[in-house]
Amino acid sequence: QKEVEQNSGPLSVPEGAIASLNCTYSDRGSQSFFWYRQYSGKSPELIMSIYSNGDKEDGRFTAQLNKASQYVSLLIRDSQPSDSATYLCAVNGGYSSASKIIFGSGTRLSIRP
Amino acid sequence: GAGVSQTPSNKVTEKGKYVELRCDPISGHTALYWYRQSLGQGPEFLIYFQGTGAADDSGLPNDRFFAVRPEGSVSTLKIQRTERGDSAVYLCASSSLSGPYEQYFGPGTRLTVT
Numbered sequence: 001q002k003e004v005e006q007n008s009g010p011l012s013v014p015e016g017a018i019a020s021l022n023c024t025y026s027d028r029g030s031q032s033f034f035w036y037r038q039y040s041g042k043s044p045e046l047i048m049s050i051y052s053n054g055d056k057e058d059g060r061f062t063a064q065l066n067k068a069s070q071y072v073s074l075l076i077r078d079s080q081p082s083d084s085a086t087y088l089c090a091v092n093g094g095y096s097s098a099s100k101i102i103f104g105s106g107t108r109l110s111i112r113p
Numbered sequence: 114g115a116g117v118s119q120t121p122s123n124k125v126t127e128k129g130k131y132v133e134l135r136c137d138p139i140s141g142h143t144a145l146y147w148y149r150q151s152l153g154q155g156p157e158f159l160i161y162f163q164g165t166g167a168a169d170d171s172g173l174p175n176d177r178f179f180a181v182r183p184e185g186s187v188s189t190l191k192i193q194r195t196e197r198g199d200s201a202v203y204l205c206a207s208s209s210l211s212g213p214y215e216q217y218f219g220p221g222t223r224l225t226v227t
Contacts, residue, residue: 004155032214043204043218044156088155098144098214100169103155 003027006089006104014112019076021107023089026070032092033065034101035074037085044088048074079111115140117219119205125225126195134190134222138207145188146208146216147180148172149201156204162188163210195226 005024013019021035032051036044048063050056050072056063062075072091076083086106092099118137126132138145143164148156158172164185173179177195182188192199202223206216 043221046215046217049215098208098210100146100158100161101216105155
């Protein structure tokens with residue numbers, strides 16, 4: 001069983017709409033959760049981190065964490081064409097906070113004008 | 114400040130050859146990580162350093178892969194007797210050990226084994 005699951009997409013969202021990206025993870029002991037954005041041919045760029053249940057907002061991005069359901073999501077409001085990328089959900093995979101990260105395979109997001 | 118840097122950006126080598134990939138972390142980041150990414154997949158963990166020592170090398174696929182960080186800063190990933198299946202993008206990341214533990218990636222080295 002994969003440890004971090006994401007829908008591979010592509011997810012197509014009209015410009016200006018809300019894009020909703022979802023992720024589930026298998027290790028109940030995970031403490032740290034991350035969303036990375038990756039443009040084609042580039043390396044992953046950290047856009048959000050979340051450590052406790054609830055919502056965390058940063059500009060147009062909101063990360064949501066529900067540890068009981070082992071579920072993480074990312075909402076992108078007012079989607080722009082520049083948001084078109086692959087979004088990687090990631091979960092820390094060790095017993096300490098500084099440890100390896102387990103990545104999902106990513107969801108491809110396409111914002112259509 | 115400067116981010117994580119990796120050299121070379123691209124490396125083409127023949128099957129059976131030895132390669133070294135270098136990573137220079139963000140200044141002050143004590144933790145350094147190596148991952149590799151194949152097309153259509155998320156990065157896959159290889160090894161993690163705290164300072165000079167490997168704290169977790171559980172992701173190294175076999176004994177052809179080795180990494181060092183002798184002075185606790187720059188790290189080198191070494192691959193012996195390369196195989197075509199080693200072709201991937203090798204990513205390095207660094208983080209603070211005192212929190213937050215967010216990992217920041219370098220631009221990667223694209224390794225192609227012919």
